[in-house]
Every structure is written in structure tokens, then in C-alpha cells.
Amino acid sequence: MTDQTISVSTRNLSLGYGAVTVLRDLSIDIGKGEFLVLLGSSGCGKSTLLNCIAGLAEPTEGQVFIGDRNVTWLEPAERGIGMVFQSYALYPQMTVRGNLEFGLKNARTPRDEIDRRVARAAEILQIGPLLDRKPAQLSGGQRQRVAIGRALVRDVDVFLFDEPLSNLDAKLRSSLRVELKRLHQQLGSTTMIYVTHDQVEAMTLADRIAIMKDGRIQQLGTPDEVYGRPSTLYVAQFIGSPSMNILKGLVADGAFITGDLKVPLDGYRFVAAAPSQREVRFGIRPEHVAIGREADAAPLSLQAHVELVEPLGSDKLIWTRVAGEAFCVRADGRLPVAAGETVRIGIDASAASLFDAETEARV
Amino acid sequence: MHAADMPNARPLGTDPWGPKPAQRLSGTRIMVYASLFVIAVYYLIPLWVMVATSLKGMPEIRLGAIFAPPVEVTFEPWVKAWSQACTGLTCEGLATGFWNSVIILIPSVVASVAIASLSGYVFAQWRFKGSETFFMLLMVGAFIPHQVMIYPMVMLLAQVGLYGSLWGLIIVHTLFGLPLNTLLFRNYFASLPEEIFKAARVDGAGFWRIFFKIMLPLSLPIAVVSMILQVTGIWNDFLFGVIFTTPSNYPMTVQLNNIVNTVQGVKEYNVNMAATILTGLVPLTVYLVSGRLFVRGIAAGAVKG
Numbered sequence: 001m002t003d004q005t006i007s008v009s010t011r012n013l014s015l016g017y018g019a020v021t022v023l024r025d026l027s028i029d030i031g032k033g034e035f036l037v038l039l040g041s042s043g044c045g046k047s048t049l050l051n052c053i054a055g056l057a058e059p060t061e062g063q064v065f066i067g068d069r070n071v072t073w074l075e076p077a078e079r080g081i082g083m084v085f086q087s088y089a090l091y092p093q094m095t096v097r098g099n100l101e102f103g104l105k106n107a108r109t110p111r112d113e114i115d116r117r118v119a120r121a122a123e124i125l126q127i128g129p130l131l132d133r134k135p136a137q138l139s140g141g142q143r144q145r146v147a148i149g150r151a152l153v154r155d156v157d158v159f160l161f162d163e164p165l166s167n168l169d170a171k172l173r174s175s176l177r178v179e180l181k182r183l184h185q186q187l188g189s190t191t192m193i194y195v196t197h198d199q200v201e202a203m204t205l206a207d208r209i210a211i212m213k214d215g216r217i218q219q220l221g222t223p224d225e226v227y228g229r230p231s232t233l234y235v236a237q238f239i240g241s242p243s244m245n246i247l248k249g250l251v252a253d254g255a256f257i258t259g260d261l262k263v264p265l266d267g268y269r270f271v272a273a274a275p276s277q278r279e280v281r282f283g284i285r286p287e288h289v290a291i292g293r294e295a296d297a298a299p300l301s302l303q304a305h306v307e308l309v310e311p312l313g314s315d316k317l318i319w320t321r322v323a324g325e326a327f328c329v330r331a332d333g334r335l336p337v338a339a340g341e342t343v344r345i346g347i348d349a350s351a352a353s354l355f356d357a358e359t360e361a362r363v
Numbered sequence: 364m365h366a367a368d369m370p371n372a373r374p375l376g377t378d379p380w381g382p383k384p385a386q387r388l389s390g391t392r393i394m395v396y397a398s399l400f401v402i403a404v405y406y407l408i409p410l411w412v413m414v415a416t417s418l419k420g421m422p423e424i425r426l427g428a429i430f431a432p433p434v435e436v437t438f439e440p441w442v443k444a445w446s447q448a449c450t451g452l453t454c455e456g457l458a459t460g461f462w463n464s465v466i467i468l469i470p471s472v473v474a475s476v477a478i479a480s481l482s483g484y485v486f487a488q489w490r491f492k493g494s495e496t497f498f499m500l501l502m503v504g505a506f507i508p509h510q511v512m513i514y515p516m517v518m519l520l521a522q523v524g525l526y527g528s529l530w531g532l533i534i535v536h537t538l539f540g541l542p543l544n545t546l547l548f549r550n551y552f553a554s555l556p557e558e559i560f561k562a563a564r565v566d567g568a569g570f571w572r573i574f575f576k577i578m579l580p581l582s583l584p585i586a587v588v589s590m591i592l593q594v595t596g597i598w599n600d601f602l603f604g605v606i607f608t609t610p611s612n613y614p615m616t617v618q619l620n621n622i623v624n625t626v627q628g629v630k631e632y633n634v635n636m637a638a639t640i641l642t643g644l645v646p647l648t649v650y651l652v653s654g655r656l657f658v659r660g661i662a663a664g665a666v667k668g
Binding site: 054085102154 | 563
């Protein structure tokens with residue numbers, strides 16, 4: 001690990017408890033100053049991976065590197081990391097100042113240095129007036145700020161976040177999300193690894209997202225990549241709300257065929273050579289389906305019966321049925337359409353994703 | 364139906380007003396208070412008899428009216444119980460027994476609570492290979508009748524030369540208190556968010572620092588419970604006191620028994636009553652002083668453990 005641009009990396013990390021395997025042969029390189037989000041549903045191993053990096057869980061196999069050091073056998077405190085937890089995990093009997101100082105005192109930091117760092121963290125996080133309060137006297141948002149401060153005073157290169165915003169209400173969550181992003185910009189070269197199950201947090205915060213399932217990384221890429229070119233069917237359905245429409249069918253003669261529908265694949269970028277006579281899943285996001293007048297310009301346009309309309313204000317979700325599958329179309333909120341009517345929709349393969357029916361990998 | 368038809372109806376858009384409806388004394392409520400009263404009286408009558416008798420002189424007691432208040436209040440029985448009553452061969456009252464009990468109590472309570480909190484912390488947060496099995500064994504220890512272990516314990520103490528001494532009894536009390544109190548502390552620590560422990564490790568605190576700086580200050584409620592259980596248990600102990608010590612080291616309970624069960628001479632009921640109250644005073648005080656914390660600690664363990 002002599003590469004200066006790599007901050008954290010894991011090599012062939014595996015972890016199992018008896019018969020249960022949580023992480024499988026997981027290798028990942030995280031760049032210096034990068035904001036990496038580990039995203040997945042509960043039980044996918046994302047928190048376990050974070051705990052392995054922190055040194056709070058011991059991998060069965062594999063190694064962890066931070067900076068240019070192999071930290072696999074080091075104590076959490078020796079790894080140069082700060083960590084923020086979902087439940088804040090503040091020490092209830094200590095004041096905010098006591099919470100911030102605890103780690104520094106453990107490291108026998110000189111008094112003036114402690115004061116300097118606490119003052120700096122308090123200024124960055126605007127918790128100066130709260131320093132002499134106990135955690136019980138703080139609101140959820142303030143507590144989480146103190147928890148971030150506790151990582152900040154440690155003056156480390158790597159921040160680990162374990163679902164830090166999940167205990168907050170929706171409004172506070174979005175404002176703290178912005179603050180976190182600002183903090184990341186402000187600190188510049190600090191690497192942040194962030195675990196969440198919330199795809200909005202993942203998309204808005206991340207430089208890169210690692211989507212995990214069953215202890216493996218399904219896809220590692222920028223938010224645009226995981227959204228635009230999902231590498232597996234799982235990722236395609238996990239990212240995006242409402243999730244991607246999936247049609248079952250066949251690739252043959254340069255087109256996707258399902259029932260009596262035929263979508264020409266001229267504009268589709270295949271991963272390798274275009275397959276032929278292969279069972280596939282054709283995925284297209286609700287927002288990439290053309291509707292109304294624009295539908296006729298698409299390579300395939302068809303009449304669809306509107307079953308349900310969900311108005312969202314700016315948008316409208318129109319639920320129809322295509323080739324027997326529920327099919328959602330996102331339309332402009334002002335489009336006049338009601339359940340029971342018929343609309344014209346257009347499908348263009350250039351914005352779609354094709355997955356092998358068996359391996360579920362992108363083709 | 365119109366609002367005007369209902370005299371008590373509240374007009375729309377106004378707040379409730381008028382006098383607060385009187386709470387009627389319902390049948391259930393009367394039953395509850397009545398049974399509480401009966402139970403309270405049932406427990407208070409013996410106490411009243413004891414206090415009243417202890418303040419009477421022997422001639423008054425011979426009249427036989429045990430519920431009657433003392434006509435001529437005298438504190439002589441109390442003085443006698445404390446410093447002159449005969450406990451076997453010597454007639455020095457309960458005072459020696461009291462001090463023996465204190466000398467037994469303090470180190471046993473301190474040691475058992477300290478060790479139990481530490482082992483509870485280990486079982487809850489520093490799981491090691493086989494720690495669950497180890498804990499199960501300890502729990503088995505809590506449920507084996509103490510009588511079964513007396514003879515081996517006597518042999519063991521005799522081997523190391525502590526049999527009959529106060530220190531032997533202190534060790535016995537400490538050991539026998541460990542299983543239950545370890546369970547209390549373990550459950551309490553297990554109920555604390557695991558993330559606090561993780562945060563402390565990231566902050567660079569080791570085994571002892573996490574224990575002393577984070578866990579111990581948080582364990583006050585359960586420490587109070589544990590302390591009360593140990594104080595009352597050890598103070599009220601009679602069996603171990605008789606078995607593991609010699610007459611000069613007898614704790615207060617044993618000496619009380621010797622005073623009350625004297626077969627020679629006149630039975631001095633007033634002295635016996637005073638001696639009994641004196642002996643019960645320590646656990647009673649502990650309950651009164653820390654009752655509130657006790658209930659809170661029990662509840663904390665019960666709900667979260």
C-alpha cells in the first residue's frame with residue numbers, strides 16, 4: 001500500500017459467526033478524501049464492514065489497511081479513525097465538554113492542546129453554548145453534532161459513520177445531511193465512510209456508493225453510475241423510488257421481445273457483444289418512459305390503460321400495465337390524466353438496462 | 364338533537380369550563396383502601412407490641428395486656444439489651460455482637476459488590492471464549508441450596524486456617540453473594556447501549572478506564588440494589604454466623620438468639636423486644652434511606668434486562 005491516494009482498503013475480508021457468513025472475500029479501496037457510502041438493506045454486512053475497519057469486529061480472514069499501515073491487529077484507538085454511531089452513544093454522565101475531551105485525555109494530550117481542539121470542533125459544529133450541558137439536556141440533532149465533534153477532536157484522517165441520521169426526524173435529517181456534506185468539503189482531505197440504508201442519503205452525500213448484499217459488494221460506482229448503469233438486477237431495483245420497471249422477455253434479432261411487444265435495441269450499450277436468443281430482464285425507470293406527445297417519437301410506443309394515479313405535486317406517478325406487469329410512468333404533475341383513461345407511452349432502450357435472467361448481471 | 368336540548372353540552376369552539384367533576388368514591392376504590400388498611404394494620408401490630416413491650420417494666424408486662432401502651436415509660440430494657448444482657452457465659456449485651464456484625468458487614472459488602480460489578484462488566488461486554496458456559500456455571504451456583512456447600516466450606520476454611528475467624532466468615536459471605544449480584548450487574552450492563560462501549564474503545568479507553576470512567580458511574584442504580592441486598596442478607600444471616608465463627612466473634616443475630624432463648628431465670632420480655640428491634644435497626648435504616656433508589660434500580664433491571 002504505497003499508493004498515496006488510497007486511504008482505506010480491505011483485502012479479502014471475510015467474517016463469519018459459526019454457520020452465518022456476514023462478509024465474503026471483500027476487497028475495496030477507498031481514496032484519500034473520498035466520501036464512500038456503504039448502502040444496503042439490513043443484514044447485508046455494511047455495518048459489519050465498518051466495524052471491521054474500525055477494529056470493533058475481528059475479521060475471520062483478510063486484512064485492513066489505513067494509510068500505509070496494516071491495522072488488522074490494531075486497537076480501534078490506534079487506527080487513526082473517528083466514529084459516529086446511530087444512537088449517538090454519548091457518555092450520559094459527562095458534559096458535552098467531557099464527551100469531547102474523553103478520547104484526548106485517554107491519549108494523554110496536553111491540556112492546552114485539548115482546549116484548542118475542543119474549541120475548534122465546537123466552532124465548526126456550532127455547539128459552543130452547549131459545552132457544559134449533559135447529553136440528556138440536548139435535542140437529537142444537537143446530540144448527533146456532539147457525536148460528530150467527538151470524532152472531529154481526534155484530528156484523524158478517516159471518519160466512520162454508522163447510520164448517523166437514522167434516529168432523527170425527516171426534517172432534521174435533511175438539514176444535517178447538508179451539514180455533513182459541507183463538513184466534508186471543509187475538512188478537505190478527510191476520508192469518510194458512511195453506512196446507511198437510505199438511498200437518498202447515499203445519492204446526495206457520496207462520491208462513490210458501494211451497494212452491498214449478502215456480504216458482497218454488488219456494485220461500486222458514482223451515484224450516476226449506480227443509478228444510470230446498475231450492474232445487477234438487485235442494484236437496479238434497490239436504487240430509485242419507485243423502483244425500476246422490470247419486464248421479462250427475450251433478446252433476439254437486435255430487439256427485446258416480450259409478448260407481442262418488440263423494443264428495438266439500437267441505442268442500447270451492451271456490456272459485451274449483443275447476445276442472441278437469451279432470456280433477459282428489461283428494466284426501465286419510471287422517469288425514462290415517455291408519455292403523451294413525446295411517446296410517439298420513441299422507438300416503441302403503445303397505448304396503456306391507467307390503473308392508478310399518485311400525484312406528488314411536482315410529478316405524477318401513473319400506474320399502468322405492460323405485458324402483464326405493473327408498470328409505472330413518472331409524468332409532469334400538470335399532465336391531465338385520471339384512472340380509467342388510456343395514455344400513450346413510449347419506451348426507448350437507450351435509457352434502459354438489460355440483465356441476464358439467470359445470473360442477474362447486466363448484459 | 365340540538366345542543367340546547369342537552370344542558371351540559373359544550374358549545375362548539377369553546378374550551379371545557381365549569382367546576383371539575385367530583386371524583387366519586389367507587390366500590391373498587393373502597394375495596395382497595397380497605398384491604399390496604401387491613402394489610403398495614405396486620406404488619407404494624409407486631410411492631411407496636413414490640414415497641415410497647417420494650418418500654419414497659421416487668422411488673423407492667425405481668426399484667427398481660429400486650430396491646431396496651433406503657434403506663435410508665437422506661438428505657439432500662441434498651442440499655443440492658445445493649446450492654447448487660449447475658450449471651451451465654453458473658454453478660455455484655457448486644458454491643459459486642461453489633462460491632463462483630465459491623466466488622467463482618469463492611470468488608471463483605473464492599474468486596475462482593477466490587478467483584479460482582481467487575482465480573483458482570485466482563486460477562487456483559489468482554490465476552491471471551493466460553494464466557495457463556497462460565498456464566499451458566501455461576502448461575503447454577505446461585506440456585507444450589509447453601510446447606511449443601513456448608514461442610515465442604517468448613518473443611519476448606521479449616522485447611523487454610525481461617526475457620527472460626529471473622530475473616531473466614533467475610534470470605535464466605537463474599538463468595539455466596541457473587542452469583543446473584545454478578546447476574547444483576549451483567550443484566551444491567553447488557554441493557555446499556557452497546558455503542559457507548561464501542562465509542563469508548565474508539566476513544567482509546569482500555570478495560571479499566573471503560574470500567575471506572577464509563578460503566579461504573581452508569582451503574583449507580585444497580586449498585587444500590589446490590590448493596591442493599593448484601594447489607595440485609597449479611598446482617599440478617601444466622602446460619603453462617605453460627606457455623607463459621609466462635610462465640611467471641613458471633614454476629615449480632617446469633618447473640619440475639621442467645622439472649623432470647625436463655626432458659627434460666629425469668630424471661631425478660633422487655634429486654635428481648637428491645638434487643639430484637641436493635642438488631643433489626645440496620646436493615647430497616649438501609650431500606651428507609653435508600654428505598655426510592657432501590658425500587659428504581661429493580662425496575663431498571665427488570666425492564667431493560
